[in-house]
Amino acid sequence: MSDPIDRAGLPPRFWENKPIHQLTRKEWEALCDGCGKCCLNKLEDEDSGEVALTRVACRLLDDDTCRCAHYDTRHQFVPDCIVLKPSNIEEHLYWIPQTCAYRLVYERKPLFDWHPLISGTAETVHDAGLSMRGQTVSEFDVADEDWEDHIIEEPT
Template sequence: MNRTEWEAICDGCGKCCLHKIIEDDSDDDGEEHEPVESLSPTDYIREGEELLYTNVVCHLLNDKTCSCSKYSQRTKLVPDCVQLTQDNLDDIFFMPPSCSYRRLHEGRGLPSWHPLLNKGKKTAMHKAGMSVRGKVMKDDEVDIHDYEDHLVTWPLEDVD
């Protein structure tokens, strides 16, 4: 698969640009604990940890089109930006279940709302509620220590 074909698999939902928090449940003393923010990126999740999604998105994301405003420069501007390749698909625990790369990797195929199945348009994806459009705040508007106030479950939803 060439780069253009690989990039076309991306549905352009913007969920990969959401900030996530890893909550550690390993200290199970019967009391509720606040989520622990990871101030540095990670490429694994430990036993007893849970990945939680926020509605806080990278400041580079255009929240109307759900596209990166600086896509070709994103990894230089945001060093921990997600860059999926055919070689790192086994490590995509942080991608939501609706991610087209994850769906294909898990043998589930593309969803009916995917732009490739809709004349290259994102309309069906937005109508199905599968993008971040209208649901997010930019990370330059929210203090990282307040991310736990922005936890959401909608990124975990998957349609067909």
């Protein structure tokens, strides 16, 4: 499968040499590893604030590619889809998966060997078993009140 993210021509290991708020849009987008976890519906405990992942995916997630099927126009379909940016990452950190490159770069931690920027291929996230490929159910198929039945442990 081809990777929809253009990583060609990016400076080597740019994420280690630039503050997160100075990344270009292309660099920012290249950090996405294609795991699909950000497109999973999450449940937040009102008392503790703890966030649980569910295998219930946004209606726009392509389960084969683990990418948004309508990324550029997603807000037409899902108005409350969060646009993660360097300027708002801190406020959204509580729900960002532990293995996410956006979180890792923000926390000044190294990317994993399976990340496409390290491995050179988008398939390594899937090969490592860290993506949601083939593991989701559509939000159209599960009633909101049944999401708890689909809570999963975050692949790490």
